[in-house]
Amino acid sequence: MTSSRNVSARQQQDLLGANEREQSALRRNGVIDKLFEKGTLTLALAVLVLLATIMGSLVAAGWPAFQELGWSFFTGDRWAANIERFGALPAIYGTLVTSLIAIIIAVPVSLGIAIFLTEMCPVALRRPLGTMVELLAGVPSIIYGMWGVEVLSPFLRDHFPALFPAGTGLTTAGLILAIMIIPFITAITRDVMVTVPPMMRESAYGLGCTTWEVVRNVIFPSVRGGIVGGVILGLGRALGETMAVTFVIGNSLFLNPTLTGQGTSIAALIANQFPEADGLQRSALLLLGLVLFVITFIVLAIARLMLRRIENRAP
Amino acid sequence: MLKRVAATLLSTSLALGATSAAAAETITGAGATFPYPVYSQWADAYQDESGIGLNYQAIGSGGGIQQITAKTVTFGASDAPMKPEELEKNSLVQWPQIMGGVVPVVHIDGIEDGALKLDGETLAGIYQGNISNWNDEAIAELNPDLELPDQQITPVYRAEGSGTNFLFTHYLAQVSEDFANNVGEGKSVAWPSGVGAKANAGVASQVGNTNGAIGYVESAYAEQNNLNVAQLENRSGNFVTAGPDSFQAAASNADWANAEGMYLVLTNQPGDNSWPIVGASFILMHTQVQDADAARRALDFFDWAYQNGDQAASELNYIPMPQDVADMVRQQVWSQIKGPNGQPVWQQ
Numbered sequence: 001m002t003s004s005r006n007v008s009a010r011q012q013q014d015l016l017g018a019n020e021r022e023q024s025a026l027r028r029n030g031v032i033d034k035l036f037e038k039g040t041l042t043l044a045l046a047v048l049v050l051l052a053t054i055m056g057s058l059v060a061a062g063w064p065a066f067q068e069l070g071w072s073f074f075t076g077d078r079w080a081a082n083i084e085r086f087g088a089l090p091a092i093y094g095t096l097v098t099s100l101i102a103i104i105i106a107v108p109v110s111l112g113i114a115i116f117l118t119e120m121c122p123v124a125l126r127r128p129l130g131t132m133v134e135l136l137a138g139v140p141s142i143i144y145g146m147w148g149v150e151v152l153s154p155f156l157r158d159h160f161p162a163l164f165p166a167g168t169g170l171t172t173a174g175l176i177l178a179i180m181i182i183p184f185i186t187a188i189t190r191d192v193m194v195t196v197p198p199m200m201r202e203s204a205y206g207l208g209c210t211t212w213e214v215v216r217n218v219i220f221p222s223v224r225g226g227i228v229g230g231v232i233l234g235l236g237r238a239l240g241e242t243m244a245v246t247f248v249i250g251n252s253l254f255l256n257p258t259l260t261g262q263g264t265s266i267a268a269l270i271a272n273q274f275p276e277a278d279g280l281q282r283s284a285l286l287l288l289g290l291v292l293f294v295i296t297f298i299v300l301a302i303a304r305l306m307l308r309r310i311e312n313r314a315p
Numbered sequence: 316m317l318k319r320v321a322a323t324l325l326s327t328s329l330a331l332g333a334t335s336a337a338a339a340e341t342i343t344g345a346g347a348t349f350p351y352p353v354y355s356q357w358a359d360a361y362q363d364e365s366g367i368g369l370n371y372q373a374i375g376s377g378g379g380i381q382q383i384t385a386k387t388v389t390f391g392a393s394d395a396p397m398k399p400e401e402l403e404k405n406s407l408v409q410w411p412q413i414m415g416g417v418v419p420v421v422h423i424d425g426i427e428d429g430a431l432k433l434d435g436e437t438l439a440g441i442y443q444g445n446i447s448n449w450n451d452e453a454i455a456e457l458n459p460d461l462e463l464p465d466q467q468i469t470p471v472y473r474a475e476g477s478g479t480n481f482l483f484t485h486y487l488a489q490v491s492e493d494f495a496n497n498v499g500e501g502k503s504v505a506w507p508s509g510v511g512a513k514a515n516a517g518v519a520s521q522v523g524n525t526n527g528a529i530g531y532v533e534s535a536y537a538e539q540n541n542l543n544v545a546q547l548e549n550r551s552g553n554f555v556t557a558g559p560d561s562f563q564a565a566a567s568n569a570d571w572a573n574a575e576g577m578y579l580v581l582t583n584q585p586g587d588n589s590w591p592i593v594g595a596s597f598i599l600m601h602t603q604v605q606d607a608d609a610a611r612r613a614l615d616f617f618d619w620a621y622q623n624g625d626q627a628a629s630e631l632n633y634i635p636m637p638q639d640v641a642d643m644v645r646q647q648v649w650s651q652i653k654g655p656n657g658q659p660v661w662q663q
Binding site for chain 2: 149252253262275
């Protein structure tokens with residue numbers, strides 16, 4: 001046994017030109033490699049298990065409400081807990097509309113900030129401005145909520161009383177969300193734009209391109225994927241944002257298919273009602289949580305699809 | 316001699332041990348947020364006196380009912396009373412511990428505090444969006460002396476489920492059939508019009524900031540935020556001003572003796588001076604308790620609060636329960652709470 005092992009070790013030694021000590025180090029490394037592989041695999045699987053468990057528990061908890069309410073849950077135009085009429089449409093509408101408004105405002109602004117920071121900003125200003133954008137990303141959402149209810153909504157009410165009679169509403173929530181996600185999209189866009197090799201930039205300038213042409217035709221095509229990623233991250237935050245939205249959205253539980261009217265979002269509705277809910281209402285709120293989960297999934301899937309298309313089209 | 320000294324020392328140390336054990340005793344409860352300030356005031360004073368502390372989690376009325384049903388706490392607290400049949404199903408009893416008033420607050424430039432008069436029908440119309448301007452005829456008829464501006468009304472309501480919502484909608488549903496049919500009463504309802512703000516404080520600040528707004532808050536918040544309170548027409552047809560006197564009048568007219576399971580919401584009570592939206596906050600306990608000592612400690616505390624808690628309550632804008640109601644609770648409700656041996660856990 002010992003001798004055969006010695007022989008094989010000697011053979012390996014001959015093969016690899018490694019001595020006994022190096023051999024044992026190699027074996028040890030092999031074990032560590034295995035452990036490392038298995039360990040990371042376990043962690044990766046844990047994420048999957050966690051996701052599946054959350055989804056499973058939401059389905060299990062929301063099932064009684066779905067059985068009771070059926071498809072009227074998705075088509076009902078009001079969420080009236082006192083008469084057990086639970087229609088998710090106002091909340092779904094509010095979630096999608098506020099996120100859409102936020103993205104429409106935030107994307108151009110963020111791209112503008114990122115272009116300025118990477119292409120045109122004087123070097124002395126670059127660091128402080130960049131740091132400030134990153135600081136904005138770190139402001140807790142409750143602060144945005146308080147600012148929204150104390151500053152933004154009175155401002156809108158006083159200056160545009162025809163559009164914002166109460167100051168709050170879907171558009172106000174969209175504005176707050178836009179401000180909240182601008183730093184995210186900006187920071188990511190700036191980071192990916194910096195990765196474009198200076199050679200490409202300088203060649204384009206050397207050919208006589210204007211700054212706009214460089215950004216439009218050289219930089220953007222090579223960092224499309226990163227920018228879309230930043231937008232997805234922002235959209236994800238906008239869809240699930242709770243605290244700030246609850247403060248300014250108006251919390252109306254009736255479907256109000258306008259852009260500036262009062263409304264609610266899924267996250268805001270859950271936050272408002274969950275602590276006092278029991279029975280069917282509790283189950284309906286959990287089902288609503290599942291709906292938000294699915295909406296986020298669909299949005300992410302669409303974004304991935306878009307990303308693949310863009311990358312296929314790219315030269 | 317030495318023996319006696321030792322015995323004395325021993326008994327003293329035992330007695331000391333007993334007191335320190337009592338100091339560690341706490342009463343556990345959970346529920347409504349509205350009475351939390353006064354409960355914690357009482358608990359501080361009671362701990363100084365008796366050494367027994369109160370661990371009260373203000374998690375909301377719904378949570379309080381859940382916790383007491385699951386028997387994780389000695390008592391639960393709820394702003395909305397449980398129906399007698401629900402009480403029976405869960406073998407619970409309830410009694411009112413403290414009362415407070417809900418008041419309509421308005422913000423109309425040029426209208427003074429307490430000047431505006433409203434009745435239930437009009438208030439329901441405003442909150443349903445049928446009356447949308449302050450110069451509406453319905454409001455003008457009630458206020459012939461006031462110059463009402465051409466200003467859009469912004470109704471403000473509580474966005475989250477709350478006992479205040481329950482009291483307010485319960486009142487509106489009683490005085491307006493239209494409201495009862497289209498909106499209904501409850502801790503959380505779908506308001507057809509207006510803006511939802513978070514908590515009493517949120518409603519107060521929204522009304523304070525918005526010209527033309529109307530809201531409803533616990534009376535303490537109206538005072539703290541210097542908001543203008545409107546007069547309300549009560550069941551006798553009188554316009555009454557919100558305040559301790561009118562709240563007390565409503566409370567004393569309440570007929571607790573004939574309320575099955577003490578299910579009584581104090582809205583729209585009879586009486587010339589009664590404020591129409593007054594509510595009691597209720598305590599819930601099981602009729603069959605496993606831990607008779609814990610139940611007795613809780614009841615001792617509530618008994619103490621009935622006797623000594625009035626001043627603290629009044630200072631915080633609450634209305635203490637009248638003594639005859641407290642006596643009735645002691646005799647008719649607490650006698651139903653029995654330990655494992657079948658004997659009532661609390662004796663007067």
